[in-house]
Amino acid sequence: MTDDLDRRLRVRLERLADAVPMSPEQAEDGGAVVRPRLATRPSLGALTARVGALLVVAVVIVVGGSDRTPTTGAESPPAVVATGAPPSPSPSPSASPTSQTEPSAEQIAASVQFRSFFGLRADEEWIRAVYGDPTANYYNFGVPLLPAEADQVFAKSGTTIGTPDIVAGYGATVPEDWAGLYIDQAAGGRVVALFKANLAEHEQALRALLPVDANFEVRSATWSTQELDTFMTQVEGERDWFPTIGTSFYTVEPGNVRDFAGVRVLFKGPDASAADAIEAHFGSPPWLRAIWYGPEEWTGPRGDLEIYVRDTAGRPVAG
Amino acid sequence: MSPARSLDELTGGSVEVAIEPARDNDQTLAMAAAEHRPWLLRRLALVVGDAAEAEDLTQQALLRAVERWPLPEGYDIARWLAVVGMRLAIDERRRQRRWGFVPIRDTDQSWAMATDPDLWRALDDLDRRTRAALAMTVLDGYTQDEVTEILGVPRGTVASWLARGKARIRVALEDEP
Numbered sequence A: 001m002t003d004d005l006d007r008r009l010r011v012r013l014e015r016l017a018d019a020v021p022m023s024p025e026q027a028e029d030g031g032a033v034v035r036p037r038l039a040t041r042p043s044l045g046a047l048t049a050r051v052g053a054l055l056v057v058a059v060v061i062v063v064g065g066s067d068r069t070p071t072t073g074a075e076s077p078p079a080v081v082a083t084g085a086p087p088s089p090s091p092s093p094s095a096s097p098t099s100q101t102e103p104s105a106e107q108i109a110a111s112v113q114f115r116s117f118f119g120l121r122a123d124e125e126w127i128r129a130v131y132g133d134p135t136a137n138y139y140n141f142g143v144p145l146l147p148a149e150a151d152q153v154f155a156k157s158g159t160t161i162g163t164p165d166i167v168a169g170y171g172a173t174v175p176e177d178w179a180g181l182y183i184d185q186a187a188g189g190r191v192v193a194l195f196k197a198n199l200a201e202h203e204q205a206l207r208a209l210l211p212v213d214a215n216f217e218v219r220s221a222t223w224s225t226q227e228l229d230t231f232m233t234q235v236e237g238e239r240d241w242f243p244t245i246g247t248s249f250y251t252v253e254p255g256n257v258r259d260f261a262g263v264r265v266l267f268k269g270p271d272a273s274a275a276d277a278i279e280a281h282f283g284s285p286p287w288l289r290a291i292w293y294g295p296e297e298w299t300g301p302r303g304d305l306e307i308y309v310r311d312t313a314g315r316p317v318a319g
Numbered sequence B: 001m002s003p004a005r006s007l008d009e010l011t012g013g014s015v016e017v018a019i020e021p022a023r024d025n026d027q028t029l030a031m032a033a034a035e036h037r038p039w040l041l042r043r044l045a046l047v048v049g050d051a052a053e054a055e056d057l058t059q060q061a062l063l064r065a066v067e068r069w070p071l072p073e074g075y076d077i078a079r080w081l082a083v084v085g086m087r088l089a090i091d092e093r094r095r096q097r098r099w100g101f102v103p104i105r106d107t108d109q110s111w112a113m114a115t116d117p118d119l120w121r122a123l124d125d126l127d128r129r130t131r132a133a134l135a136m137t138v139l140d141g142y143t144q145d146e147v148t149e150i151l152g153v154p155r156g157t158v159a160s161w162l163a164r165g166k167a168r169i170r171v172a173l174e175d176e177p
Helices: A002-018 A042-063 A079-083 A105-115 A125-132 A147-155 A165-171 A199-209 A224-234 A239-245 A272-282 B031-047 B051-069 B077-099 B110-115 B117-124 B126-139 B144-151 B156-172
Strands: A176-184 A188-194 A214-219 A248-254 A263-268 A290-291
Touching: A002 A042, A002 B031, A002 B110, A002 B126, A002 B156, A105 A125, A125 A214, A165 A176, A165 A188, A165 A199, A176 A224, A188 A199, A199 A214, A214 A224, A224 A248, A224 A263, A239 A272, A263 A272, A272 A290, B031 B051, B031 B077, B031 B126, B051 B077, B077 B144, B110 B117, B117 B156, B126 B144, B126 B156, B144 B156
Parallel strands: A188 A214, A263 A290
Antiparallel strands: A176 A188, A248 A263
């Protein structure tokens, strides 16, 4: 039963994956779905070697005596780095440091300072291991941290040093104006803070909190996040009304997109024509947009649809 | 390897770049990127739903490969990229939630809805980690133990995700002839 489900699911997933839109240059292979894993399944011996290497990593970490020893694979430093194990087809993404990932003395010093401040493990061996780990996050803090370490820093008091975190932390203190943030990649990763009102006041406050070279900008928004939450609650409270017009409520979400600010309610139904009726039910407010999310799931009988094509002479057309 | 080389040059631009061959299989980074980008993008699109976001994540994964190229001997580039891409896909969403991140454009899942709405709706009800685990096991043939290592979570957690995910999918598929 499970095998049959897996087989059918695989066929459907393949078809879905094939439908992912991509530009011609992205699909240089002509769009074929490459399945690298099946072609490169390692031998049992290789897998055993990997497990052995991971066990050695665990031993080394315990001997290291840190009270913040990572407990999952996601938090572990690179196997090859920590153990000096010989190269193997390791399942870990972590690569041993190459000349590109070897930190300088200044970088190590910066890491030690940062990590000590936030109570993270700060010995040089660990720092070098994190530098070699591709899952490490360089972008929020200026020094690389493993995902679990970044979570620890985020979880601490509001003393975070990433620009988005400072901006979001400030925004939470002014909920009546705060409207969220986004990263403008086209502007070099600029943090754009949105406020409903008092923009000059908020910009001044943020400048006092952020480093002088912080890449950020304050822009105006139509609705605060507090208002969007209220709108969403209002729409969700009417979910039982949707079936009365032959539709069903799917979800509601904030939609601060370029051409629309407000909330979007997604509904299922025969077609998109009910959108106007749904918006009208709420008084057609400027903050609401109803989006058709496809038809209801068919619960009646199913069958195959066979299509035959003939040319103008009545001859069957192959394919 | 030249530090001035850009990712565009390496991954499909018209500029021809001489790159030191990988030690394992004579595969250059440019060739590896061209070979692996399409399937990685497709896998990540199944996980995140939005094709543009999947493209960004694919670019980030390839960028990290550039930073660390050549990978140590014996590393499987496809697997390496899958691990980095999947972890980025999952971590990025957590980071955005933490910020109160505001999207600047609609998430576009129309490609999935137009192709297989029943299946996509079932997948869309699952979280990203579950979709990642399903794609890796069902589509790519990874074992649960391997997914455990890739996503860095306990084996029981992966088993739970897969059981729950397949139960949902089964409902979507069971009425088919």
